[in-house]
Amino acid sequence: MKPCRLLGFQAGVIVYSTEYTFHHCYQITTRYNIQTGMTACYPSSGGIWLADLGPVELPFLEIHRFDSTERSWSEAEEDQFRRELRKFGSGRNISEIEPVFSIDRKVAFPAEGGVWVLGRNEETGRYPCGIVGVYNELKMEKRSMGLERLGAFYRQDLAKSPPLDDLKKEPRDLAGNQDL
Template sequence: MSENSLNKKADEAQQLPRAQRTRFSTTSLVKILFVLLSFAILIWTFQGHLSRRLSSYTRTAEEPDLVTELPQRDQTPDIRCYFSTKRYDIQSGMTACYPTSGGIWLAELGPVELQYLGINRFDSTERSWNEAEEDQFCHELRKFGGCWHNPKSPYDLWIGGLCSDLYELEPVFSIDRRVAFPAKGGVWVLSRDEETRRFPRGIVGVNNALTMEERSMVLERLGAVYCDDVAECHLLDDLKKEPRDLAGNQDL
């Protein structure tokens, strides 16, 4: 073999590793560039997220009124409270009527009184939506006394962060008496003593009566006044006026 051939083969042998090294360097460079680009994208994404978080925090800090107002939305009473429309509420034991003249009349009655008024003693019942019927029922209910409320809006029921029942609020005025309607007609009426503002001893016996006749007997023993004409009984003169008129100059 000639010397020239040997030199040519030697040169080819030297060029092969150089080509491999060139391909290796190019591949490595591409990988490095890919890693750097990925890292740059990651940093850019993180910075954008961080910038949005900081911007949100800055807006919150710059708007203190909005932050303080948000909790108040949950305290809006007219969203949670409402006026009952029940004639008798088995949970509270209160009987109510809704006169067309305004307000709500409440009375706490016993079983004999409820039976006299034709009220279901074991379940809650709704009021009548016939105005004439409801006014007539109010006239009968008020014979047993009670109290008149004149709430302006559901806000009046919002107390201490909770909805209260109407009977838990102070009424505009109240009338406290015990009455009975015997089978012979008329009415027995017992009011509080004008000086002591108390009922006579033994008043609990009225609540122990099982019938209207027994109730009449107990009231008679306690010194109640008997009127043979219910409509003209002077102790029931308040029935001749509407609750709003009886309130007079009191807060309406």
């Protein structure tokens, strides 16, 4: 395996470079890496879930946003974290350099419960104009209002939310014919 360097997300796709040596690439153990801005999860089912989260999502998931943090070595805690991370959309990788699929959406959880969900336009592959304003919000309640203004779907019950149907599926079901 070539050494690699995680460069980040571009348009919902994880971008890597093999031109640089990054000695920690083989054994990623961080929950959140301040240098790459990536949040990772290592569930008992194998593989790695990666997401590019912002200043609202990180505290919501109880991640300190100004320091790199280590993952939990408890399988149960990692599996629970995966369930929470997937709500925000994330990519499932076989290894740190082999992406299998990626789910890209913006979500917000208002104080009164439920969830606001905004996906990309199916024709253009883009979020609506004004999405940067949502990225700039520092409070979950304000992010909820921003997503509502952009036409997000609201569901009181996450289990009955078609935009979140992928949460009911296992990685092998989401990957289709690809090997996991």
